[in-house]
Amino acid sequence: MGEAATTGTVHSADGTSIAYERSGTGPPVILVDAAGGFRGMGPMRSLAAHLAEEFTVLTYDRRGRGQSTDTLPYAPQREVEDLRALIADAAGDSASLYGFSSGAVLALLAAAGGLPVTRLAVLEAPFEQDEQPPDEPDLAADITRLVAAGRRGDAVLHFQRSIGVPAEVIAGMRDGPGWSATEAVAHTLVYDLTLLTALPAEALTTLTIPTLVLDSEQSDARLRGWAQGVAETLPAGRHRTLPGEWHGVSDEVLAPVLADHFAGRAD
Template identity: 50%
Template sequence: MDKTRSSDGTDIAFDRLGEGRPVILVSGATCTRAVHAPLAELLAADFTMLNYDRRGRGDSGDTLPYGVEREIDDLGAVIAAVGEPAAVFGNSSGAVLALRAAADGLPITKLALWDPPFMVDDDAPRRQREYVTQLTALLDAGRRGDAVALFMTTIGLPHEMISGMRQSPMWPGLEALAHTLAYDAAVMGDSTLPTDLAASVRIPALILTGSDSGAWAANAAQALTSALPTAQHRTLDGQNHAVAWDALAPELKEHFSRSA
């Protein structure tokens, strides 16, 4: 593990492995960098992989108040630690953070985005407002487990599954990350696609979705691919939102290896 320092003084922890063009991995909600460790291993033969903990997670620090611009600065600090522009893979809400960072002008050479969770229906902003209101109330009351359960309910997990997870050894780790659900909510904004922001991102982008992720993922990918000036969309057959890394790695290798 290594650390770099963001512009507000927050320490950001990352693992570096492999050799070649740099690729940075950005995780989604309720995840530390551990989620991408197997993916980094799969790609390390071809790239220099940097797998980092977003602020407030794992071995990284946190500085309040939270701001999306601070998370963008964190990614910028990881790129600076590489010493050259880097490609970026973003997973779920991490894909949205990566997109925002590219639009902000960070030295990103290419994007690959897995299941960016934009919503395209007219009711999406109302649902997001209600979720943020409930999440904020639970976090303010110190009900971290209920906050995680709310998030899981919002993304469609059945109540029986969530109840079982609350009894599992993994649950304390999820509760430890509960406060960062508010960070991901801020990254998502009103949950709809910011088309003007996407239109400003002119680097090569690959949008990847699972055939079993759900209609929301296919709809989001279609909208984002149309909005980005230079984008391709591929669907991985048999994959859902919890993609198998050995299915994803060849797609990332091909995309990041291209000269343009």
């Protein structure tokens, strides 16, 4: 599938080093991870292998994760600047973006902020247009307190339960081989919670980039409702529900849909 992956780093505006992996040839596409995800943990590396047959695909470690460094204090705009550096120094003059969950919110924020994004695809962005969940500030404070106390695993579990991850999914993650890696990035869960409040609804009304908004048929009504709302608000938004599991779609189903969108075949 495509050419062998190469790795590199770019430097963001505040000096943070952002590690990335590039594979394939063709128009550039950057994949933006969800909460807790990075190149060594999560779905993006596998998805990139499928898309690399037709595109130059970049996966990267969001700041504070994997091999990327971090600079405090955190601000959502710094993650937008990370994407700006990736586009300019690793992708070329422009790129398409695919974001999953909180990574979808980051992709929308980056596109709305004027980055040279040609096409956009998002899977189940947790975006409430009318109100912000009242427990978010407390959840962020709880996670900060647990991490400071050295209870990173408890911080991850508290986050997952609070956002509605099914108990059987949580059990599978905790028993899996990647649990220690998940604990290592527990502090960045606060970053994702901060990110969710950074995108005003009115910003979507002026975002004219062709955007594919996806959800899974097995996700709950709240996740699917968010996707529908985002698609209806975007002037160039198109909504599609795919076969999948709770808050997830397999590479075999997702990759061809993304490829058609990024190549303009589904317009």
